[in-house]
Amino acid sequence: MDASVARASGSLRKRAKARSKALRMPLMPSLQQRRLQCHLVFMLGDILAIFAGFFVAGFIRQGVVTESTMILPQLVLPVYLTIALYNDAYSLNSLSSTTHSVSRALLALGLSIAVITFITFYARSAADYSRGQFTIGVVLSALFVLVNRVLMRRVVRWRCGVSVINQLVIDDGGPSISLPGAFHVSAQSFALTPALDDPNALDRIGMIIRNADRVVISSVAERRACWSIILKGANVAGEVVDDTVLELSAQGARIAGGHGLLLVSVGPMGLRDRIQKRLLDAFVAGSALLALSPIMLLVALAIKLEDGGPVFFVQRRVGRGNRFFPIFKFRSMSVNRVGRNGTQSASKDDKRITRVGKLIRSTSIDELPQLLNVLRGDMSLVGPRPHATGSLAGTKLFWEVDQRYWERHALKPGLTGLAQVRGYRGATDCETDLTQRLYADLEYLHGWSLWRDIWIMLLTVRVVVHSRAF
Structure with missing residues (x-):
């Protein structure tokens, strides 16, 4: 009997250990970098195809390739790539559909040829080039681009697999649904609970869906609203199964696997926007760290000399996708009085704040180490400010004031933001102090642009020193 109990106990421990390991491990590999690699291969193939077309044309017409022969593709390529980037020739649709890929590439090539012909006509330089050679070059380039696009399907299949997007189906007690190429998980098996009052539960969900491009939730009706709020803050295209879509033919929905899927969220930024924002973050944060390093070293020395405690204050905050990350700040409070969960906000006459802390808080210098968070990728220069899980608005936790609070985590948190x-x-x-910030954060999410980020950074200079910093 004792041996039986021991075996059962050991089995339960193994299951618990495996379950804990599963929660820590990513469920699926990220396809974002692989898609980007495929786009680059497509682009390189197009460039080679256009050069090859005009190279062969020059050899056919003249029997030799001269320097002037290769000027033509150099004129066509910049125009072609510009048009192709904006007409969907390098997109998810082009990666998933050969027909779409070929048609968009040939359309971009045709438009670029028209533009070059128009420019050379008005510049009166058409006489410098052989019309026959140019025509043959265009035809061969189109043929080579077509062949390149068809052959590149093998590259896409090799790098991305059956589907170019990661689709995750979470079964939380709703109708059974099967989507081709999708990953399926059980909410019960992975301990996934859409509890809006439990940041740890949201962190587990964020770990599971972090590499997903689309998440489909099949849940009982009473939990759909909670899942909807969570998906809105997850920076993914999120859908919940609702078979009434079949009856109502609702807009913003689709039918797959014999069920109706109601579209409830979509990531606020596309790949191009995310690349632009990340490049801006890396350039500005790296430059700022170099320029401000003397000030940061002096502040670190002053903090150390005042009480001998640690220079940095590290606290767990809620970031993109409702996932936790460690935020770095210069320590401005006494070591034994530092609030780790953020339940007690600093007040004007807060006894916990040191003399050095009062100065660096009033000038926002205490926030400078967050430039390291930006370089690490935990944060962005501009975005909703990250909060501690114990932060209170009056007597309520932030998410208890307004459940839309979780939606603000669709983007990386920022050093500054529209609210600030x-x-x-x-x-x-x-x-009210929270709702004003929340409305500003949601407004920022729904109207992002690179120029707006730059504008917010410029305006931040006005509020670096502020009366509410204590």
């Missing part, structure tokens, strides 16, 4: 430049910062003594 509007003056919504400092302690949250009442619920």
